[in-house]
Amino acid sequence: MYLHREGNVILTVWFLFLAALGTVLYFFTPSWLFYVSLPILFGGFLLFAQFFRIPKREVNVGEDHVISPSDGKVVVIEETEEGEYFKDKRIQVSVFMSPLNVHAQWTPIEGEVSYTKYHPGLFLVAWDPKSSTDNERTTLVIKGKKHEILFRQIAGAVARRIKYYIKEGDKVAQGDECGFIKFGSRIDIFLPLDADVQVKIGDKVQGKRTVIAKVK
Structure with a gap:
């Protein structure tokens, strides 16, 4: 550690x-x-x-695995419209980070960074559904060999400092460090509709280790 x-x-x-x-x-x-x-x-x-x-961790590597980009607790699993990048329906999995969780983020798949964008915004509590679209946030997209995964770092009422270290065109391995949110917040992961989600609401997940979903 x-x-x-x-x-x-x-x-x-x-x-x-x-x-x-x-x-x-x-x-x-x-x-x-x-x-x-x-x-x-x-x-x-x-x-x-x-x-x-x-903490020092081994990466749970798998070509069909989408690993958790962050520590925390799963608070949302639902089909939703992703309107910023994909502009279609996706499965959203949200992970809430408390102040006691590790606050770093890691890349959920291997591939090339195809999109990054920082959005200024509000500082609603992270469990508010509107925080995904209204709060300060960063959208990151990685294109792998078989699929493309979007995930967002979302600020909360306390977490007001989002850092991300990747940019468009970067090649990343699964589990590379890609960001940090000071004092906890929320991560949203957007998966294809045919993804086999491996977690359920209330599960505690670990970044780099927990498999969020398997993608065909």
Whole structure:
């Protein structure tokens, strides 16, 4: 396990703030208060640090597999109209990330990045159905040998910093790191109608590991 580079600045600032607060407590308060505060200060740093943890995982590779691009819980499985890129009906699978989940994203299939677009927007809570179309989000599409998969990073009420590291024309392997959303949010995956969905609502999934669907 290691800490993601997106946390470098915020963790440094947070550490310096907690160190300064500890120094004030040490010199200007009773000693008992300082020692009582130490585990709280340490716990506060660990709380922020866990937002940026990245576990070491093996990729669940499969040419017919669409693996989860993110950790979280499956909250939506439904047929819907995808109006931005495919402009047809697709199966939408949505994964909600809580603040306790790993916040990195990985490519669900191998192929070439055929489309990327950032959309400014609102910051509705991530479980609101309108968040898929109204919130700040990034749309990413990868074209594989047999199918094309679209997935979206969606900001929420707390998560307001979306990062993505791939661009159109890039060649990606299945499970390559492709983005990060600070402090949790939501991922929508759009599958062909004949996809064999392997998860159900309420399932907890892991990025790079869990097979979301098998595509013919």
